[in-house]
Amino acid sequence: MGQAGSTTPRDELAALGAWIETTPDAELRRRQQSAEATFRQLGITFAVYGESDASERIIPFDIVPRIFLADEWERLSAGLVQRVEAINAFLHDIYGERRILAEGVLPPDLIFGNPQFRPEIAGIRPPHDIWAHICGIDLVRTGPDDFFVLEDNARTPSGVSYMLENREAMLRLCPELFRDFHVAAVDSYPDRLLETMKSVAPVGVAAPVCVVLTPGHYNSAYYEHSFLADSMGIELVEAADLVVDDDVVWMRTIAGRVKVDVIYRRIDDDYLDPLVFRPDSMLGVPGLIAAYAAGNVALLNAPGNGIADDKAIYSYMPEIVKFYSGGDPKLPNVETWRCREPQALKYVLERLPELVVKLVDGSGGYGMLVGPTATKAEIESFRAALIAEPHRYIAQPTLALSTVPTLAAAGLAPRHVDFRPFVLTGSKGVQVVPGGLTRVALKEGSLVVNSSQGGGTKDSFVLMDNGAGAEPKGQLQSQTQSQEQVS
């Protein structure tokens, strides 16, 4: 694993290098194809928005895992726990007392003028005061110990099914790696998620009924919804399966109706309840917010969370973390210029070719300018947009993102990556699952890792100790092949 500008791998990962050396290129490629064939069969696909044929694609898989050492993971985890605790405290405060505004830490118009602050749910307290039960915090690395938070995803972050399926594929295709490396297991994620759900059930519910609420099979993340429901052993429901009566949520089943206590909803706030949010929503459940406000159901994640992971709020996260935790943030932000501020806008306009400019309300890599790789025309069109509506943009330096070895067309090559670990918050505390989703920009030199823009994924190994294990053994390869024949 190298940092940008350096091609020397970190020595403690020599074992991975040796594995790559001793495994023929063709064999790596064969395994990679086998993994992708499995993903296609399982239907782990996504649709690219705006494509006319709307074909389902799989996200390309890279066979070379990314490795986190035990001690670096420990530091990362501590930073993630602190960050997610602050996000929860912030949401509790901003929809309640608004202490952070009273003390002048944030400009109030940033909150009240922000469409992500939902007045409709102000004053509601979720069960156990937990808002961001499932967070996917996007990180980038620029140096051995330099991790930065790029984005907090506190609404309905997806991608955890890739973490699990990638690991399945690696266990099956490269079992020798798991002998050489003591890799922390990720397969407990569904159990941990279910525990988290049960722990936030309304007080007094002894055996809570939990469900996953999906917008349906047209949604690009439907596979993940069904996968998670299936692996937790709970029902996957659509809005039509739920009914609210007397401020209580019920699920229709063949055996009659069953009271629902906890809903992992993968529907955006706007579509959750047509009586409160968009009245034209066919995906939502009328009365759901009333049931939630009455304290009769827990919604994961809580409605209104968008105010915590909004890009305009992001630049204030260091202050937010400090305000609620009382200490300095263990995980820093990427330096961010708020174009709403005249000084910052001036700076950004002067340096557009070096910077990354993002729409405050954009996602998925859309509405983004990557200065160093942009054409003159693209830069000028962003310049015009920035001058017209500066408050809609933030800018960041183009980071020297770390690269990891990746199997490219011409063999192994460094490619830029980011990382999304998943953090669960229940009534018993915050936990970081030892793993995550590594996204890789498959195009040479590209810094955009979004799956809609040519990104792929790879497995992320979190080592349980720093010893990288012994040299790979000669017989490993044949062993894998024979297993392949069996499967």
Next chain:
Amino acid sequence: MRLAIDHRTTYRFTSPQARLTQLLRLTPEDTHDQSVAGWHLHVDCDARLRYGRDGFGNRTTMLYVEGPIDSIEIHVSGEVLTNRSHGIVHGGHEPLPPQLFLRETPLTTPNAEIASFAQTIDESDPVARLHALNLAVHRRFALCRGKPVAGRTAIEAFAEGEVSARDLAQVFVTAARTLGVPARYVSGYSPACVDVADARPAPHGWAEAHVPGLGWVAFDPCTGLCADEAYARVAVALDSAGAAPVAGSRLGEGEELLDVDLHVDRTSGQ
């Protein structure tokens, strides 16, 4: 002033509905200048009612009916006593700060015409400016006597000559926000429309604008005046949809026919 209110909302369905779920904002609340002296909400079928508040602090009633059901009548009645307050709202339940009411919604998005209309108001004193804006909105449109057009935006209304009280209030709110003044939609009861245009009695809609030092001040572009003691406030929100007396969802085929019957009688004194 004593306002006696009797308001029936009837929905008839062309085919039976399996379920009805409605969010009602039909319960006024005490403020410094308004006290509710008895209020009843009655539904003519077997319905489960649950009481709460929405994020704006409005009192809400969730209504759940299990079908089959052909029609439903929601009847609210009661008396509200009001004091003269020159439109200034004292002692309301205010969970959200005035700043929030600067934001646009799909129904209250301004266009260049609305913004320049607001800009033509040449008054430097904030209260005088709002009075002038209220009067300008009042004079620009004729009040329509029929039912309001559902879902009409401020931009759409601004292009019309004859609009409903709801449209007038929404144009005022939209225009005031372009001047940097927090403004919101108010739903409630008043005989104002009937007085002004002999319009059919309907739940009324007007506006409140926030003036530093004074607080929320109620303006009714229907009359061109401040909302005075002949107004009973029920709900506030960013737009008419957010303060709607009834937001409903039904499970079943067919159309629904809405019928409203309202009487607001006033007697002066306490």
